[in-house]
Amino acid sequence: MPTERFLRQTSQMTTGIRKNLNRHSRGSNMSNATRLFALVLVFLMGKASGITTNNGYCIGNKCFTVSLEPSDFQRAQSQCRTAGGHSMTVRSSVSHDILFILLGNFTGRFWVGLHLLSGCPDADAGLKGFQWVTKDNESDFTNWLPGFDSSCSSDHCVSVSKEDDFKWIQSPCDELSAGFLCEYSFTEPCKSLTVAPSESVSYTTPFGNFGEDVLSLPPGSIATQMPAETTYVCFSKQWLQAPWSCEIKEGGCEHKCAVDPNKIPSCYCPEGQTVNPANKVTCEVQATDDPCVALRCQHVCxxxxxxxxxxxxHGFQLAADGRSCVDFNDCADERQCPGENFRCVNTVGGFQCVCKVGYKMSGGLCVDYNECASAPCEHMCTNTPGSYTCSCYDGYRVNQKLPNKCELYCGMQECAAVCDPNNKYQCNCPVGYIADVREDETFCVEIDECTFRYCDQNCENSFGSYVCSxxxxxxxxxxxxxxxxxxxGEQEGSGMTSSPDTPITPFVPYPGPTRRPSAVTTGGLVGIIVCTVFFIVLLVLVAHLLLGR
Structure with missing residues (x-):
């Protein structure tokens, strides 16, 4: 379609939409004020929705966008939902006409929000058994492609294209389309700005689409009036001129926003430039006679x-020299990040609210993270608020150096050894114990390391270890x-001693007496006996042969 023809058709569509708006407009399904505020805030704080919008149109309390991202139906629906809307519904001739505006310059098929959840189409039912993604089948308008397929095929989703005059086409849901259409609802819209014939205004909405001929705009939309370059933001049906609050989109400033001691936001520019006095947001070359030049302010004059x-x-405070700016510790204010299990992290020029260690963000709240799900403990794991605790099976204890590991433990003079269930001769004892085989059963007997005289002076034996003093x-x-x-004053070797009591210090064995091998295993002992008997028999046979000769 040539550009001139498309613009002319778009103008005609807009005129028709204006006339039919009162007949076909419907109440917003997102009237909840909390969701509205969240939508505006996400846009103004610069959080991207992840969708690349190639075109859009707003009318009444709705905005419609088109994305040229090849997707199947499920991905298209998920993308629209993530951005705060849903796949586009074409319930009236007004929304059908908007398809011409959105897709007039694009080829290929685009998903709309109509699908068949299960079963087979029903030619006698509303929308032939299909349903909008809003989970209803209310519609004043249908536009099926001739030759509707009532069979139980897999074509359970609907797409439209300019080539088929935007008829509703049954398509397989897992098929990749050329793109998809999204629909967003809002309240408290702003009307377009009234400007002089020599002026123009361009608009950018929270959903990414922009243009000059817009009927209504959702809260959070930005308007730039040319040639003055004056900037406005839509909020509660009104246009607020920049600079507005510095926390929101840098107050609309071209460079940076600051708040003076009277709490009034103002824009400032890089060194050598000054704010345009007419629009108060853009930067221009600073005049040499500007009184602010001599002050050399780091941020704002x-x-x-x-x-x-x-x-x-904002986020900085004036230093003692009256011109430099230093980062302000926002986290010093205990009112920051008031939510349960949140903590405040100071950043340059601001702060960030994050979850405490052991918690994760879910639905705007910090909820406990179950660390035990990742099996961090060798034996048993118990989840606790913000953390976890490891414990061991009977006969073991937690390793003091590695709390997630377990080690053999007896705690008595002797106890049963831990043996391989498939090999009763392969047994293990705790450190500081020696294996003792008694009638095919192995016990671990505590070693008295003090008998080995590892300590210079005093030695105190304990189960599995010992302490020198x-x-x-x-x-x-x-x-x-x-x-x-x-x-x-004592000369070395004088023999004089002092008498302070020296506290007993826990001792790590030197040179490792408690780590020596426990004993020869039962299997090894049997092998030694068998080899000895064989050697003796061999000597007897050799001696017998020599005597026989």
């Missing part, structure tokens, strides 16, 4: 009565050696 002073961007006048060094204390 503003008029303070009969003089000028410096102020800083020193007599008064000596200090334990290296966990087993006792060094004589040196008294002030």
């Amino acid at each position: 503003y008029k303070n009565g009969d003089s000028y002073a410096c102020t800083c961007d 020193c007599s008064p006048g000596y200090t334990l060094v290296g966990e087993y050696k006792c060094i004589k204390n040196k008294v002030d």
Whole structure:
């Protein structure tokens, strides 16, 4: 379609839509004020929806967009839902006419929000058994392609194309289309700005579409008036001129936004440039006689009565020199991030609310994350609010150095060994115990390491280990050696001792007596006996042969 013809047809469509709007407009299904505020906030804070919008149109309380992203029906529906809307419904001749505006320059098939959930089409039912993605079949308009297929085929979704005059075409839901159409509802729209014949206005909506001929605009839309480059934002049916709140889209400023001591937002520009006094948002070359030049403000210079002073961007505070700006610790205010299990993280010029360790974001709340799902413990795991605890089976205890690991533990003079169920001769004992076989059963017997005299002086045995200590006048060094204390003025080797009591220090075995092999296993002992008997028999046979000769 030539561009001139398309523009002329679009103008005719717009005129027709204006006339039929009162007859076909329907109430918004997103009148909830909370959802509206969330939608506007997501756009104004710059959070992208993930959809690349190639064209759009807004009318009444609805906006419609087209995306040229090849998708199956399920992905198209998910993309629209993620952006805060749903796949487009074509319930009236008004919405049908909008298809010409959206798809007049595009070829290929595009998904709309009509599908058959299950079963077979019913030619006598409303919409022939199909249903809108809004889970209803209310419609004042149908536009099926001639030759409707009533068989139980897999063509359970609907697409439209310019080549087929935007008739409703049955298509397989897993088929890749050229793109898809989304529909968004809102309340408190703004009407287009009234401008002089020599001026023009371009609009950008929260859904990405933009243009000049727009009937209504949703909250959060940005309007730029040319040639003055004055910027406005739509909020609660009104256009607010920039600069507005610095927390929202930098107040509409071309460079940066700051708040003066009177809490009034204002724009500022990079060094060597100043704010245009007419539109208060764009930057231009700074005049040499500007009184702000001498102040050399790091961020903003503003008029303070009969003089000028410096102020800083939001999230910063003025330093002692009156011109520099330093980051303000927003997290010092305990009111920041008030939600349960949230914590405040200070950032340059602001702060961020994140979940505490052990929690994750879900539906705007910080909920406990079940760490046990990833099996971090060797034996047993117990989830706790924000954390988890590891525990061990009977006969084991938690390793002090590796809390997620378990080690054998007896805690008595002797206990049964842990043996391989498939090989009763392959048994293990805790550190500091030795294996003892008694009538085909293996026990672990505690070793008294103090009998090996590993300690220089005193030794105290414990189950599985031992502790060294020193007599008064000596200090334990290296966990087993006792060094004589040196008294002030004493010459080395004088024999003088001091008498402070030296606390007993827990000892890690040196040189590892509790880590020595427990004992020869039963299987090894049997092997030694068999080899010895064989060797003796062999010697007897050799001796017998020699005597026989």
